[in-house]
Amino acid sequence: MLPFEKMSVNEIVSEVHDGALLGVPADYSGVPMSFTKELIKKKIKNLKLYCLPLTTIQGDMLIGSGCVAEIEAAAVSLGEFGQAPRFQDAVINQKIKVRDSTCPALHAQLQATEKSVPFMPLRGIIGSDLLKYRDDWKVIENPMKNSGKVGEEVILLPAVQLDVLVFHATKADKNGNIQIGRRRELATLAHASKKVFVTVEEFTDEDFFQSEVHASASLPALYVDGIAESANGAWPCGLTEKYSPDFDELKTYSLAARNQSSFDSYMKGFLNAENLQAAQ
Amino acid sequence: MLPFEKMSVNEIVSEVHDGALLGVPADYSGVPMSFTKELIKKKIKNLKLYCLPLTTIQGDMLIGSGCVAEIEAAAVSLGEFGQAPRFQDAVINQKIKVRDSTCPALHAQLQATEKSVPFMPLRGIIGSDLLKYRDDWKVIENPMKNSGKVGEEVILLPAVQLDVLVFHATKADKNGNIQIGRRRELATLAHASKKVFVTVEEFTDEDFFQSEVHASASLPALYVDGIAESANGAWPCGLTEKYSPDFDELKTYSLAARNQSSFDSYMKGFLNAENLQAAQ
């Protein structure tokens, strides 16, 4: 008996249902691209993406493939390769609903769920037009006597619980603990998700909890519902200390995505490739 | 030029002033006992201790030595060696003010300062007598429409900023980063303190940020105002992966502290010992 649930990427995909609120990690946090590929193949529909705090190619591909109904994010772009064309197109043509946010609000809404409180306060935001379109955010006057400014207005953000989180990581140890290093936003995401699945470059025989230093770099197995091995699973995105982003491929994508038909033919190749390309 | 401030333990002590709100780590987080010894020698007065979330011998010694006016904690005890006698005596004889709290509230108040928000919500507590004696805590009805229970009552806890935090750790790297391992409550404490000083077993030539795993075990130097070397600096408390608590000494203390005169003579020996005893 394994101390954790070993799955295939496709088994993870089968745990994500139409309409799910899916946690999406930023480009620096381990983008689960091999999972995303299978998710698109499955023709999933009406996903709601919750980006912490942004998405790049993962979100743009899912949107361009018609899988997304709604997205909550602080930014959607292709980073160095400019704007995210399928996202732009979907917004302009009102194919998706965007809940425009700001990075710290996306963190705070998950921290509320992490602590199981109904809301989290935040400063800033008031005076931004973001607030006009967020009827789930609420402005109150600071009710505290000796903390904060007297009479200051503060925003309360609702607790958001994700249905599913999937991310890609370097390795899992023999007990199902995941090495996340400094990417602690993955822990916040996991704490705030009903289900958590992880793709990893490799399973190792290590026990991360044998040393305090290594333990501190881990997401404990208790938050993880299943793990799949997937070498180069973030390609063409990069994975910290493992491989850089595949800049050529990302550039190719950014050009192809400029219109739907060239995007479609790019995706045909991407989805049918037997294996993911080896990254350096 | 060193990239950080190297100090002596006495120089750290001179940064702590009468009446300061001092952050006090739990017995598992690196108790700065060599600092505490010098602080008592300095005859500091009217300290307010903020314990995250509890204190053992450090708090009891400071209280018994007349250094403390107020303490906020979820618990004060000598752990395996029973109640904290100088604390008990000071409470019964009303020599100190106790702000009785509960662990998650002590964490949340610092998290509010970490995020620079005036308050942090928390569930629980309502119905506990703790609330009756905390006029800095405020009960509100959940104002959110779709988050939490409709009409539920929630406590708001004030943001608390510490004047000074001092803790003991295994090592500092050549850039002044501190290895804290899994003791991430030390990061929360540091984020919420105006000044942070650390005593360490040793300075090393390492650069913790050379690897993601090691970096993730570190408190960044940017939160640290000064570091002093102090071998066995937690003695007679323990230090994770370095040395166990000195059970014999802790037991000796627990017996001596039962009344003020035997405490006083114990402290005479403790304060005048040239060096801290070697721990195994």
Place this chain on the structure above:
Amino acid sequence: MKRYEIKFEEILISILCDLLSDDNHVAVGAASPIPGAAALLAKEEQKQIRKKLRVTILHSLRFNNFTDGARELFDCAAQGRIDTFFLGGVQIDHEANINLVGTGKYPRLDKRFSGSFGSALMYYVIPKVILFREEHSPRTLVKKVDFISAPGISDKNLYRPGGPKYLLTNKALFSFNKRNRRFCLEQIAPGLNQYDIKKQTGFEYDINNQINNFALPSKSRLDILRKIIAPMVSEFYPHFAKKIWFS
């Protein structure tokens, strides 16, 4: 192995172990060697029938599953990821209110104890809280506690998925009935009868029709406890382990 060889602590461990059989995640706070040993015993027995029980023992490095600092226990509990936790009490009353602060009229106490620890959240959010207080006397089990560190029951308008389910002392095991807000006597320690319990309990309680004596651990359970669990307990409660098993 003969009956008289069983230590009383082993019986308590065994009773607590029986209460954990349906759990997925049991957490044990500081200074709780008997609950800690019970949780590890349950984990080992579950493993032998190929079920997984996760045990988090805060006082241990090896059995501490957390990496987000001291607040993670509370966050994790509030998220609903911990099934069972243990709490004590200087005083416990008939409505399962617990007092960890002191006796007398707060804040002018007659006797001060350590404090409420995390009880004012944990008691609210963990579905199965087991109260464990070895001393069973009219001064520990009282009609009304002098200070409520955490209440046994809350109003409907509060978020409270958790609360007390059992109370174990060195004399008896009670269950707690949330609806009628009363404890119910379930088991009695060997050598005692219902009258002894009544005399030593400061509050009123119901009595189960089928009241039993404390169940004694089976030989196979004792073997596991002594051979596998005792050395584990030595890691984080060396003094307790030495006293019970290695002296």
Place this chain on the structure above:
Amino acid sequence: MKRYEIKFEEILISILCDLLSDDNHVAVGAASPIPGAAALLAKEEQKQIRKKLRVTILHSLRFNNFTDGARELFDCAAQGRIDTFFLGGVQIDHEANINLVGTGKYPRLDKRFSGSFGSALMYYVIPKVILFREEHSPRTLVKKVDFISAPGISDKNLYRPGGPKYLLTNKALFSFNKRNRRFCLEQIAPGLNQYDIKKQTGFEYDINNQINNFALPSKSRLDILRKIIAPMVSEFYPHFAKKIWFS
């Protein structure tokens, strides 16, 4: 080294560098090679006069001082531990409101851009925010932004220790005066005059009496930039570094 050899990006880096000389901690967000290079240059120059400037570059592993995940930048800024940060803007208006979301009437936009990132907090809490937008034209510097990602100024009843201090484009450097809610023209790019700036700016602004051309980097600064800073920038902005220095 002759003047015509200086790249225009190097001038921008040098101007930004001059704005950082009093700082203790400068943070640089994603996709900001010129601010990133400027911050590292300032750090190196400070080091040579034995002063310490801390630089946090989010896009880098080596210059990322954080260990608490992606939220630490925002928490750290809110705590008042970051002196200077850089923000851009699809549009910037006369009151220093910035728009990172799109043009047209939200939510039915004509053109959509990436989004507000962390601006809706960072702009409020960091004392010296430097707006950096290379394109200087009536479509980027507008009378009124179509969407306020973050406002330049806030009401008194808000907590707002931070805000805009400068705006640098490829044509001019402005300071921002919080009291009269206007930008003030301070420096002009080589080869341009005040009339050129006026024509290319969609909003009104004040003009400093002593208006200068962009200061050019000294030879020693250029040496540091090319020999020490350029290789560092290669680590996290390889394409930018290659374009400017290694092609």
